[in-house]
Amino acid sequence: xxxxxxxxxxxxxxxxxxxxxxxxxxxxxxxxxxxxxxxxxxxxxxxxxxxxxxxxxxxxxxxxxxxxxxxxxxxxxxxxxxxxxxxxxxxxxxxxxxxxxxxxxxxxxxxxxxxxxxxxxxxxxxxxxxxxxxxxxxxxxxxxxxxxxxxxxxxxxxxxxxxxxxxxxxxxxxxxxxxxxxxxxxxxxxxxxxxxxxxxxxxxxxxxxxxxxxxxxxxxxxxxxxxxxxxxxxxxxxxxxxxxxxxxxxxxxxxxxxxxxxxxxxxxxxxxxxxxxxxxxxxxxxxxxxxxxxxxxxxxxxxxxxxxxxxxxxxxxxxxxxxxxxxxxxxxxxxxxxxxxxxxxxxxxxxxxxxxxxxxxxxxxxxxxxxxxxxxx
Numbered sequence: 001x002x003x004x005x006x007x008x009x010x011x012x013x014x015x016x017x018x019x020x021x022x023x024x025x026x027x028x029x030x031x032x033x034x035x036x037x038x039x040x041x042x043x044x045x046x047x048x049x050x051x052x053x054x055x056x057x058x059x060x061x062x063x064x065x066x067x068x069x070x071x072x073x074x075x076x077x078x079x080x081x082x083x084x085x086x087x088x089x090x091x092x093x094x095x096x097x098x099x100x101x102x103x104x105x106x107x108x109x110x111x112x113x114x115x116x117x118x119x120x121x122x123x124x125x126x127x128x129x130x131x132x133x134x135x136x137x138x139x140x141x142x143x144x145x146x147x148x149x150x151x152x153x154x155x156x157x158x159x160x161x162x163x164x165x166x167x168x169x170x171x172x173x174x175x176x177x178x179x180x181x182x183x184x185x186x187x188x189x190x191x192x193x194x195x196x197x198x199x200x201x202x203x204x205x206x207x208x209x210x211x212x213x214x215x216x217x218x219x220x221x222x223x224x225x226x227x228x229x230x231x232x233x234x235x236x237x238x239x240x241x242x243x244x245x246x247x248x249x250x251x252x253x254x255x256x257x258x259x260x261x262x263x264x265x266x267x268x269x270x271x272x273x274x275x276x277x278x279x280x281x282x283x284x285x286x287x288x289x290x291x292x293x294x295x296x297x298x299x300x301x302x303x304x305x306x307x308x309x310x311x312x313x314x315x316x317x318x319x320x321x322x323x324x325x326x327x328x329x330x331x332x333x334x335x336x337x338x339x340x341x342x343x344x345x346x347x348x349x350x351x352x353x354x355x356x357x358x359x360x361x362x363x364x365x366x367x368x369x370x371x372x373x374x375x376x377x
Contacts, residue, residue, distance in 0.1 A: 007109045008037045012125070013058055014046040017117030018205040018226065024058040024154070025336035026114045029341075031058070033352045039359075042106060044083065044094065046115065054083035054094055055108060069304065087131030100172040110362050111136040112355075114334055121331040122148035122200060135366035137358045138308040139330040146304045147330040148231065149197050150231050153304060154327075162296065163324045166190070166234040169199060172224040182220065183213060186232050193235045196220055198227035209235070236316035236324060241283055243297035244332070244343040246357065248307050248365050253294035254343040256314075258283035279339065281346045288318070293323050300325055308361050311340045 011034075013027030014020055027043070034041050082097040083106070093107040111134050113125055122144035129136045141149065146153045151169045156163050168189055175182045186194070196219035198206040206226040208219035223230045240261070244254040260278040285293070297312040304310075311332035315324045332340040339344045340349050349357070 005041050006038060007359070008042060008107060008205075010042040010044050010106075010108045010111045011032060012044045012046065012111060012113045012115055012120075014048070014165070015115035015117065015120040015125075016046070016048060016050050017119060018201065019116035020048055022333060022335075023114055023116045023120070026116070026338070027058045028335045029351070030112060030114060030334055030355060033355045035352065035356075038356075042094070042108065046120075050119075052083045052085070052094075054081060054096065059209055085128055085132055087128055089131070089133035092132065092134055102215050108134055110134065110359055110366075112359065112362075113138060114153070114331060116331055116333070117205070118200065120149075121329075135362045137362045139304075139306045139310065140365075143304045143306045143310075144330050147306070147310065147328045148200050149229075150197060150327055151229070152216070156303050157300060157325050158265070162297065162300055162303065163322065165236050165324050165326070168232045168358060170220075170230050170232070172228045172230060175220050175224060175230065179217065179220075186216065187213070190232060192216075195233040195235060196223050197231045197233070198223045198225075199229035199231045200227045210277065234318060236315045238317045238324065239283075240337050241293060241314040241323075242343065243286075243293055243312050244340045244347075245297050245301040245306070245310050245312060246308075246344065246349075246354070246361075247301075248361055248368075251301050251306070252345040253297045253320060254349075255282040256279040256290060256293050256297075257339055257343050270274055279342070281339075281342055285316075289321070295304060296323055296325065300328055304330075306330060307365050308358055309340065311343075 011031055013023045015023055031041055031043060043055060043057065045058065047053070083094045083276050084097055086095055091105055093105055096104040096106065111129055113120060113136060116122065119125060119228055123141040126136065126141045131143060138146055146156060151167065153165050154167055168186065170182055193209050193211045196208050196210055196216065196235060206223050208215065208222055210216035210219045220230060240259040241256050242259065243256045246250050258280040260270060260280065300312045301310050306328065311329045312324040313329065315326055317324060332338065334340060336351065341354055344354050345351065
């Protein structure tokens with residue numbers, strides 16, 4: 001590519017998950033931050049039903065006016081309309097559709113998927129992009145799938161010698177077939193309170209803190225609405241700390257931040273609807289604690305073979321000061337007020353510079369992959 005030629009960046013947002021609305025706001029912030037002198041932006045929206053639209057405005061996907069400033073999302077070289085990404089590397093881009101029939105193509109240099117949750121953060125979208133042979137921002141198929149599956153990632157952390165809390169996984173079908181047996185099994189391993197989560201979910205969707213058997217029963221029922229696997233975790237009386245990680249094979253960690261939730265835990269409402277939660281950036285930690293948590297974040301990132309970006313969430317146990325890894329988010333919230341970019345801003349990397357670096361890392365990762373043989377003939 002001519003070094004003076006602008007990169008054509010497809011920003012994919014929306015999707016079929018409970019985090020659809022969060023994705024729209026993240027996409028708006030990213031599109032606004034992409035320098036028009038360096039990039040041609042192709043917005044690609046995925047509706048809640050799974051329809052792909054090229055040239056879609058993230059604002060238009062919202063169920064009602066939000067009061068946010070409208071932005072011009074009309075792509076260059078393509079009219080707004082239905083589109084699709086096919087796993088054919090000869091296209092290297094989007095196929096435009098009219099009444100499901102192809103009418104043209106939109107070449108892309110790199111994709112920036114900002115689809116949080118199911119069908120976006122779990123490796124499914126990354127697998128499709130891999131087949132299309134397009135560079136893309138963020139983690140690959142394996143890291144995305146592991147990061148989304150909370151029990152799988154905890155097992156990897158444990159095997160890598162990283163500190164994790166006690167946990168148990170049960171199946172929704174087992175809970176439905178014999179609720180009393182599952183309650184007894186959980187109560188034999190955990191004391192109250194405990195946390196109950198869908199194994200594959202994000203943004204605290206479907207998560208509950210159970211203080212007794214009645215709340216545990218309701219929590220299991222709620223989590224089972226979002227996933228076939230349900231995670232039970234021991235309650236940890238600790239401070240909630242987060243670290244942003246950036247890079248490929250040699251990642252770096254941001255300064256840590258602390259979340260002080262307005263509710264009993266940092267649930268969906270506390271994250272996105274209630275402004276009373278506090279974010280302390282940087283977190284009030286000693287130099288030794290800061291170095292320790294940054295080192296653990298990088299180790300967690302590498303243990304899942306992450307690339308590009310991830311946010312690593314921790315608890316710091318109040319009684320001992322021990323750092324315990326909670327989870328890794330491979331497509332963290334990316335709004336202007338989200339922790340991932342705010343932590344980097346506090347570390348000295350602005351939002352626009354962060355977006356530039358992520359695109360460069362995507363191209364670097366793709367170039368590295370091209371060195372691997374695809375055939376022995």
